[in-house]
Amino acid sequence: MEAFVTHRGLAAPLDRANVDTDQIIPKQFLKAIGRTGFGDNLFDAWRYLDEGAIGKTPNERELNPNFVLNAPRYQGASVLLARDNFGCGSSREHAVWALMEHGFRCVVAPSFADIFLTNSFNNGLLPITLPGDMVDDLFARVAAGELWLTVDLRAQSIQADSGETWAFSIDGQLRQRLLRGLDDIGLTLAHADAIRAFERRRRAEAPWVFAT
């Protein structure tokens, strides 16, 4: 997993609640069997006016000039400001892959859907939950002019170039994992003996679980 320590990036606003993973990466692009190639189809139905297909490159597509992330001022943005319940819907990790491949390293919202949150941490995309009024404040600032934010995971703060800071909090251990980019499976396999011991116990108590 990619480690996350600090990141300075341009913020872009997506002012909609309940943005679901079907919106983030529509299903017709889930047919790929690798982890890459999803960035061009991020928010596909909003970003383009024509219908996409696997293998169709962005130059062959018609951009939707009214979609906020297509505005010239947000090109190269890597911090996404979002609204409540971001990432709801399907469990597809492709949503996180698409956001990251497009260049986003961090999403700031008042709340996230559970599975999306886990998927983000598992890939090194930092989901930051801030109170609604702080998110409103960030939306107001991004509307007022170019907003560059420095996200510091160690200090758990977001700082604007103008100096204002917003504090956030990420659970200590989860933070360590992100800071060091640790392999999650490796962490679990360190407990292999405990897993085996558990299995022996469970097999005695619920043998039907192990019938297959």
Added chain:
Amino acid sequence: MSGSTLYDKIWDAHVVAERDDGMTLLYIDRHLLHEVTSPQAFDGLRAAARPPWRLGANLATPDHNVPTSPAERAAGVAGIADATSRLQVQTLDANCEDFGIEEFAINDPRQGIVHVVGPEQGATLPGMTIVCGDSHTSTHGAFAALAQGIGTSEVEHVLATQCLALRKSRNMRIFLDGALPAGVFSKDLALAVIGAVGTAGGTGHVIEFAGEAIRALSMEGRMTVCNLAVEAGARAGLVAVDDVTLNYVSGRPLAPSGAAWDAAQASWRGLRSDADAVFDKEARLDADSIAPQVTWGTSPEMVADIGATVPNPDDADGAVRANAVAAALQYMDLKAGQRLAGTPIDKVFIGSCTNARIEDLRVAAAIARGGRARAKTLVVPGSGLVKRQAEAEGLHEIFLAAGFEWREPGCSMCLGMNDDRLQAGERCASTSNRNFEGRQGHGGRTHLVSPATAAASALAGCLADPREQL
């Protein structure tokens, strides 16, 4: 000290260890796989040279991409016309073969939507922890199994370790009192719950569904309710074990039998919340007052009675919500104040892991009998076994006589990864679970309804109240 909830009990019985990073390692009894979210996980295992921890825990079947037209299905995997879909299904076959995982391949009679297949086979058993790389894994909670959807990194994690690193969710309980009126079904109940608590109402929680109206449901009905728990924001839904559960499980291919059954049953009977258990959040709904539901917007919480009118954005609570309602109405091409019943539709979809079980097809057939479809209608059974059962009961003949199409099992138009999808601007009454923009096809408009409402709407050519046709 207060007692334990059903969720507490299953959780406690599966804790393997606390990891240094504060995550709990929870043992996973059953892992279901399908073709869309697994290829990258298998690649990860190969890259790290990690074998699957316990092969027998896994069961795979292709469902999302498989074509449902009998002609295309006849030639098996090779017959899948779409090359990328074909590759994905072939990749699942190859991965299962390589790693030695049991798979019900495309034309195996047991193939079907993974959430229909698990319960049908007895791969889903009470008290189990069950995961699958699909959010509607919550379906299996109907069996008092702790079942949740996971991402692809977690699929790899479970394959490699038989554990999931989790933090415990909070406990929520929703009581459904009373009894559902005639013509109102579990789907209506579930949509009414989502309408009441919202799509984020259960976020961070596991929801236990309790009360008279839940006890009165069949296992099929309970699966529909738990299936939609994830649309209320919860990672999992649960229903306590009772005779209905045990009767359904008994005799399934992978269920215990003989002395093992007696032991299992005794253990499963305890899978209920203690009377003095404390929940972090509770809600209560009266089933008697629920009418057939239909969604009017682009989120499952945007739902109303079939007899209602489309809401006005100006009446919404706050600017963010008003914008959402306005955007939804624009996408759905509906006007505030317009009656929902009578809205013309182009297509009807009866299927998906929400409503493609035998009971759903029986209800739809009862309404379709003797009628004639006025909109293109697809009936897609949830599995090969559901299809066989329906054909044994002659349901397919009723559908065909009414001009409905009778298809091969798969996810089909629930998400339109195969050819079954809406064209831009088409309106559909669908028994699936998501009405997100473009879910059933780019620019398509989805109204979520029960199988009864779907069948009634098919005959009417517009959104229709099934109570008028019963």
